[in-house]
Amino acid sequence: MSVFAAERTVAINAVLRASEVCQKVFKQLVSTETITKKDKTPVTIADFSAQAVVNTILYKSFPNDPIVGEEDSGDLRGDTGKEIRERILSLTNSVLDEPLDEEKLLDAIDRGSYPGGSQGRMWTLDPIDGTKGFLRGEQFAVCLALIVGGNVQLGVMGCPNLPVDFNAPEGERGCLFIAEKGQGAFQRNFSSTEETKIHVSDVSSVSEASFCESVEAAHSSHDDSAQIASLLGMTKPSLRMDSQCKYCSVSRGDADIYLRLPTRADYEENIWDHASGSILIQETGGEISDINGKPLDWSLGRTLKANKGIVATNSKIHSKVIEACNKHFNK
Numbered sequence: 288m289s290v291f292a293a294e295r296t297v298a299i300n301a302v303l304r305a306s307e308v309c310q311k312v313f314k315q316l317v318s319t320e321t322i323t324k325k326d327k328t329p330v331t332i333a334d335f336s337a338q339a340v341v342n343t344i345l346y347k348s349f350p351n352d353p354i355v356g357e358e359d360s361g362d363l364r365g366d367t368g369k370e371i372r373e374r375i376l377s378l379t380n381s382v383l384d385e386p387l388d389e390e391k392l393l394d395a396i397d398r399g400s401y402p403g404g405s406q407g408r409m410w411t412l413d414p415i416d417g418t419k420g421f422l423r424g425e426q427f428a429v430c431l432a433l434i435v436g437g438n439v440q441l442g443v444m445g446c447p448n449l450p451v452d453f454n455a456p457e458g459e460r461g462c463l464f465i466a467e468k469g470q471g472a473f474q475r476n477f478s479s480t481e482e483t484k485i486h487v488s489d490v491s492s493v494s495e496a497s498f499c500e501s502v503e504a505a506h507s508s509h510d511d512s513a514q515i516a517s518l519l520g521m522t523k524p525s526l527r528m529d530s531q532c533k534y535c536s537v538s539r540g541d542a543d544i545y546l547r548l549p550t551r552a553d554y555e556e557n558i559w560d561h562a563s564g565s566i567l568i569q570e571t572g573g574e575i576s577d578i579n580g581k582p583l584d585w586s587l588g589r590t591l592k593a594n595k596g597i598v599a600t601n602s603k604i605h606s607k608v609i610e611a612c613n614k615h616f617n618k
């Protein structure tokens with residue numbers, strides 16, 4: 288029986304509303320609506336607005352739950368932030384039942400500042416994962432997960448540009464993925480409330496497997512993945528895609544492996560970049576770890592500081608892929 292039925296319903300509503308914001312912006316984004324953050328990565332009015340929408344909806348049902356969210360309102364305050372703040376406010380209010388004022392908007396965004404840790408309940412939110420994909424008109428995802436005592440219990444992901452059927456890439460787009468611990472995982476199209484149970488592929492011969500990875504070589508090394516693929520005798524070209532849509536692809540069997548291989552020794556993966564994807568993989572019969580085969584540790588704060596990279600696959604081939612990673616990185 289579902290333990291988090293109420294959370295599931297609220298999370299689905301929040302992710303769908305935030306996805307709506309992204310779709311609206313997508314059709315009319317202008318260059319002044321994108322900011323470059325201190326770490327040189329982009330953020331748009333849609334990222335801020337999606338975070339405000341999700342945090343507002345979560346707060347209404349679960350006022351005591353802290354949120355580890357990617358964005359903060361720093362760049363939106365004061366005179367310099369006025370124009371962008373006004374755009375975000377009107378966007379946010381266009382999908383909320385009760386309108387916010389400017390102060391409430393900034394407060395809602397900053398409710399995502401929780402430092403994380405091993406105790407109690409918390410949500411983690413990536414309002415747009417794959418902002419670079421979003422800006423290119425390619426894949427991105429609104430990603431929300433519930434973590435309890437350091438364990439991911441629920442993940443909901445909205446993928447507005449993902450084809451509902453991998454084999455019909457020109458067909459309908461827009462899918463929602465829902466996974467709850469012990470309950471399996473489901474795909475729902477944006478146009479319907481019907482849920483279809485999904486599962487990973489059953490490929491057991493790794494040489495026949497296909498893998499997906501980031502479009503951005505700065506996020507995951509394409510050179511290392513090509514060498515690991517060759518070690519495994521894999522010949523299919525990699526499926527390059529932005530965002531946690533990669534987890535969705537593996538979870539419904541479009542690809543068999545998701546490789547995320549560190550490009551910098553000092554980089555720590557953010558929990559919001561992987562929490563919803565990790566439970567989706569586990570609940571569809573897959574396996575996920577870091578590149579050394581270590582389980583992901585969600586209890587250490589806002590990042591996965593005890594882990595390096597990510598390997599997510601169907602369960603049959605996980606150990607073989609980890610073996611190849613070991614061989615490659617420890618040569």
Ligand SMILES: Nc1ncnc2c1ncn2[C@@H]1O[C@H](COP(=O)(O)O)[C@@H](OP(=O)(O)O)[C@H]1O
Pocket residue numbers: 328357413415416417418419420500501502503505506507528529530531550551554557560
């Ligand atoms: N050097 C790096 N290594 C790995 N991930 C990185 C990175 N720099 C940024 N990222 C993360 O990569 C995410 C996108 O992943 P992908 O390449 O799979 O689409 C970004 O999420 P956002 O787009 O939410 O900022 C960001 O958090």
Ligand SMILES: [Mg+2]
Pocket residue numbers: 328329330357418
């Ligand atoms: Mg970002």
Ligand SMILES: [Mg+2]
Pocket residue numbers: 413415416417559560
């Ligand atoms: Mg992200």
Ligand SMILES: [Mg+2]
Pocket residue numbers: 334357413414415416417418
């Ligand atoms: Mg993001």
